[in-house]
Amino acid sequence: MSDKDVTILAIESSCDETAAAVVRNGREALSGVISTQIALHKEYGGVVPEIASRKHIEKITPVVEEAVRMSGVALNDMDAIAVTCGPGLVGPLLVGVSFAKSIAFALNKPLIGVHHIEGHIAANFVAHPQLEPPFACLVVSGGHTHLVVVKDYGEYEIIGRTRDDAAGEAYDKVARAIGLGYPGGPKIDRLCREQGDPLSIPFPQSKVTGTEYDFSFSGLKSAVLNYINQMEMKGEAIDTANLAASFQHAVVMSLVNKTMHAVEEYGFTRLALAGGVASNSYLRAKMKEACEERGVQLFYPEPLLCTDNAVMIGSAAYYEYMKGVRHGYDLNAYPGLVLGEKV
Amino acid sequence: MMILGIESAGTVASVALLLDGSILAEYSLNTKYTHSQTLLPMIDEIMERSQMRNRMNELDAIAYAAGPGSFTGLRIGGACAKGLGFALKKPLVAVPTLPAMAMRCWGAQGVVAPLMDARRGQVYTGIYEFDRASKSPEPAALSEREAIAVDELCAKLNELGRPVTFLGDGCDVSRQTIEMQLQVPYVFAPAHMNRQSASCVAMLGAIYFEKGMAESAAEAGLDYLRPSQAERVKAEKTGQSTGYDNKKNDAV
Numbered sequence: 001m002s003d004k005d006v007t008i009l010a011i012e013s014s015c016d017e018t019a020a021a022v023v024r025n026g027r028e029a030l031s032g033v034i035s036t037q038i039a040l041h042k043e044y045g046g047v048v049p050e051i052a053s054r055k056h057i058e059k060i061t062p063v064v065e066e067a068v069r070m071s072g073v074a075l076n077d078m079d080a081i082a083v084t085c086g087p088g089l090v091g092p093l094l095v096g097v098s099f100a101k102s103i104a105f106a107l108n109k110p111l112i113g114v115h116h117i118e119g120h121i122a123a124n125f126v127a128h129p130q131l132e133p134p135f136a137c138l139v140v141s142g143g144h145t146h147l148v149v150v151k152d153y154g155e156y157e158i159i160g161r162t163r164d165d166a167a168g169e170a171y172d173k174v175a176r177a178i179g180l181g182y183p184g185g186p187k188i189d190r191l192c193r194e195q196g197d198p199l200s201i202p203f204p205q206s207k208v209t210g211t212e213y214d215f216s217f218s219g220l221k222s223a224v225l226n227y228i229n230q231m232e233m234k235g236e237a238i239d240t241a242n243l244a245a246s247f248q249h250a251v252v253m254s255l256v257n258k259t260m261h262a263v264e265e266y267g268f269t270r271l272a273l274a275g276g277v278a279s280n281s282y283l284r285a286k287m288k289e290a291c292e293e294r295g296v297q298l299f300y301p302e303p304l305l306c307t308d309n310a311v312m313i314g315s316a317a318y319y320e321y322m323k324g325v326r327h328g329y330d331l332n333a334y335p336g337l338v339l340g341e342k343v
Numbered sequence: 344m345m346i347l348g349i350e351s352a353g354t355v356a357s358v359a360l361l362l363d364g365s366i367l368a369e370y371s372l373n374t375k376y377t378h379s380q381t382l383l384p385m386i387d388e389i390m391e392r393s394q395m396r397n398r399m400n401e402l403d404a405i406a407y408a409a410g411p412g413s414f415t416g417l418r419i420g421g422a423c424a425k426g427l428g429f430a431l432k433k434p435l436v437a438v439p440t441l442p443a444m445a446m447r448c449w450g451a452q453g454v455v456a457p458l459m460d461a462r463r464g465q466v467y468t469g470i471y472e473f474d475r476a477s478k479s480p481e482p483a484a485l486s487e488r489e490a491i492a493v494d495e496l497c498a499k500l501n502e503l504g505r506p507v508t509f510l511g512d513g514c515d516v517s518r519q520t521i522e523m524q525l526q527v528p529y530v531f532a533p534a535h536m537n538r539q540s541a542s543c544v545a546m547l548g549a550i551y552f553e554k555g556m557a558e559s560a561a562e563a564g565l566d567y568l569r570p571s572q573a574e575r576v577k578a579e580k581t582g583q584s585t586g587y588d589n590k591k592n593d594a595v
Contacts, residue, residue, distance in 0.1 A: 041579075050414060050571035055417050061425050061561040075430065091415055094379055095422045101383050102426025106399060130450040 006321060009078045009103070011064060011312030014088025014116045015143070016040075016047045017307065018059040022071030022078070022314030026122070026322075031070035032304075032311045035059045042182050044171065060099050064240025067310070070095030070243050078109060083316030085113035085327075086337030088143070093333035101329055112317045113327045116308075117144055117339045118154065120194075120274040121314035127301035136268040138204075138259050140283070142168035142183070142276030145215050145255075145285070146339060147262055153319035159262060160213025167251055168277045168295075170217040172223050174247050178240050188210050188244045189280050200280075201227065203250040207259070213262050231305045252283045260290050271322030272299040279303035345395075346552065347405045347427070348545025349387070351378040351420035352440040353512050355460055357541035358385045363550055364372040366542045368393040373538060379418040386423075402433050404557050406548020408539065409437035410566035411467040411490065412459060414470025417565050427444040428560035431513055435563035436556060439537065444511055445482045446543040447536045453506030454485060455530075458513025464492045466513040467568060470499065479548050486591035490568055493517040506530075518534040 005024055014017040021032040037055050041047045068075050072132060083100035086093060100118060102110035121137050133153060133156040145167045147160035155299070165173070168185050175184025180191065192198070203223050206216035224247050231238050263271060269289060278300050291298040327343070334343055344364075350357040353499060354376045357371035368389035372381050390396040407424035410417050428435045444457035448471060459467040469488035473479075497520065500507050509521070510532035521529065531537065551557075570578070570585035578585040 044573055048571065048573040053418060053575060054565075054567070055415070057421055057425070057565065058424065061429050061559075064429065065561065073492050091418070094415060095418055098379060098422035099384075099429075101427040102423045103430040105383055105387060106427050106430035229476065329387055330380040332377060332379045 001019050003162045006079045006318055007073050007077065008080045008112075008314045008317050008321065009049060009075070009169060009271045010062070010082040010114070010309040010310040010317055011118045012054045012062070012084045012119065012308055013092045014084045014086070015058065015176060015308055016052050017309070017310060018056050018063045020064040020067035021310035021314050022067055023311055023318065026315045026318030027125055029126055029311040029314070030073060031067045032309060033063050033067045033070065034307070034309055035063050035325045037252055038183060041334060045176055045182055047089070049091050050151050053095060055291075056095040058091050058097055064099070072294070078313060080110040080112055080317065080321050082114050082313055084116045084119060084296070084313050085331055085343060086116065086334030088116055088335060090138065090335040093335065095106055097331060097333050099118070101331055105329055107114070110321065111327045111329070112320050112343055113331045114313045114316050114320065114337060116317040116339055117146065119312035121148065121150060122319070123274055123301040123305040123312035124272040125155070125301050125315050127305055131270070131272070131299055135270035135272055136266065137272040137274055138255065139275045139320065140167045140277035142166060142172060142185070144275060147259060148339065149266070152312035154323065156313060158339055160215060161177050161216060161260060162215040163208055164216050164218035165221060167215070167217060167255065168275075169219050170251060171277070173221050174244070177225055177228055178238070178243060180244070185277055188248055189282065191241055191244040192248055193281060195251065196241030198245040198249035200239070200242040201246035203220055203246055203296060205250050205254040209309050213252060213258050215258060217251065217333065220247070248282050250284050253282070255283060255288050256286050259287070263296055263306040268296065270299065272295045274301070274306070276307050281304040344549060344552070345402050346545045346549045347402055348498060348541035348543075348548055349382065349386070349405065349407040349414045349420045349436055350443070350539045350541040350544045351382055352408040352410060353416065353539050355539045356381045356385060357473050357500055357539055358382065358389055359541035360389055360395060361542065361545035366545070367395070369542045371538070371540060371541070377534050379414055382419060382423055399431055402431060404434045404436050404548060404552045406436040406438050406552070408440045408443060408544050409564070410440055411461070411488065411568040414442050414567060416479045421563070422573070425560040425563060426455040428563070434549050434557035435560055437563055437566070438544045438547045438551065439521065439566065440539070441467065442471055442482045442484065443591070444539055444546050445469070445479060446534050447540055448508045448510055449473050449480060453508065453509040454500075454503065454506045455482070456500065457511070458511040458517050460516050461490045462512045466496065466517055468496055469508060470503065482504045488568070492587050495526055498523060501526045503527070504552040508532055512538065518568060545569040582595055
């Protein structure tokens with residue numbers, strides 16, 4: 001390790017994964033540990049904040065301990081401690097923030113609060129060492145749907161966002177309605193990889209008046225639920241695979257079309273995907289087709305970096321660290337933190 | 344022996360440093376600011392002012408109020424203690440909130456009943472007494488710590504038949520019921536001794552530490568006394584137990 005290397009211990013606990021990682025120079029993951037709570041929340045059909053918070057405080061020490069051990073870097077040799085401070089669920093966020101602050105205080109290390117979405121975008125820096133701003137990025141997850149211009153490291157312009165449900169949220173709700181369970185995204189993706197005709201049921205794609213690049217998924221969700229009701233009233237059997245594939249087609253094409261519209265208007269030559277839904281195989285395939293048609297380079301991280309993780313937080317933190325960003329011991333959790341907003 | 348005490352179970356944020364049997368520093372805030380923004384700056388402040396900032400590796404343990412209390416407050420204090428214990432490689436001592444609160448009124452005549460507003464018509468409480476003859480600061484528990492309705496507590500205290508000192512943020516919500524139902528002499532502790540204090544947590548933590556009750560940062564837990572709302576609703580629907588019975592014995 002050279003003297004100029006910057007090694008950051010990063011912690012993420014904004015939803016239902018407790019994660020820690022050690023990242024060197026923003027690009028290289030020396031370790032990454034994720035403890036997921038999916039099984040715990042499955043029976044409630046979604047994440048229960050209080051149950052998640054209780055699990056986070058149980059897991060935070062062993063998870064961070066393991067990430068430090070795996071990295072081979074002594075805790076005292078870390079250059080900074082980074083933590084997701086928002087957006088997310090406030091109870092879970094507070095566990096990570098409080099724990100990280102204490103470490104920074106005890107060892108006299110710089111503390112860096114990181115925006116969760118900045119983390120998702122930065123996952124692409126770890127996956128693609130040559131990728132540098134500027135580029136466009138579509139962030140899609142269970143809680144977020146943003147079309148972002150990454151102007152420089154840590155500098156963003158949001159040009160489109162969802163008006164209602166996040167894309168991943170729509171997946172969860174539809175999956176629940178057709179009995180696939182939580183989390184909906186991976187389950188629908190898996191089902192549709194093998195069966196289901198995406199063009200069998202013509203569900204509407206989101207139309208949002210006012211802004212060109214905003215998304216909406218609640219209308220589509222209602223259309224799916226209405227379809228299920230109508231079929232049940234008529235006493236007709238529902239082809240779950242066809243329904244899932246058609247729903248997925250509507251979501252994905254809405255994401256692809258809006259994004260391509262922006263790509264053409266702005267003249268982007270590079271597009272990155274980020275967030276949990278970025279590991280969806282149908283989205284990747286359709287976006288790839290659309291990008292190839294237009295000669296746009298497409299980037300996305302491997303699935304493990306798409307889901308909530310701490311490697312991405314350590315990467316985003318590095319660029320903040322280099323800019324001299326430091327946070328005080330009064331750093332709080334900011335559940336509604338907007339991308340680009342400084343704390 | 345050096346013990347850092349952390350208390351954030353209720354509205355009070357409090358931190359204290361116990362060094363060889365004396366309280367070297369204590370800092371308490373009873374404001375509306377979130378513990379997340381106050382607790383660690385307060386620890387920083389007492390460590391700096393007591394010139395112990397560079398001697399934190401001499402700490403024997405970190406004692407924290409482990410519950411019951413506000414779920415979020417407990418986790419802020421618990422995660423803060425765990426982070427310190429993990430980074431400094433120091434053990435943690437989980438101190439139950441209620442006996443530590445009772446210590447605020449050490450030496451009171453009769454028994455001490457700390458009251459924390461537990462919402463849903465209940466208080467977190469327990470009944471404690473002090474052995475003035477032995478001069479031990481440690482309270483003896485005469486009842487389990489539990490979440491109960493105030494009239495239920497009054498019935499217990501009437502049966503016990505001894506004078507009572509009440510303290511805690513639960514006094515306000517309980518006052519009317521106590522005034523109507525309590526048949527034994529009682530007082531509400533005055534302002535300077537009616538809230539949580541981290542010096543009590545540090546003192547009790549030191550006693551537990553000497554009894555060998557220290558844990559690693561990974562092992563140390565919280566005692567919520569209650570399940571989450573979602574678990575409770577589910578248990579009511581399915582008739583299964585949540586694994587919480589709202590009671591815990593303090594006898595150690």
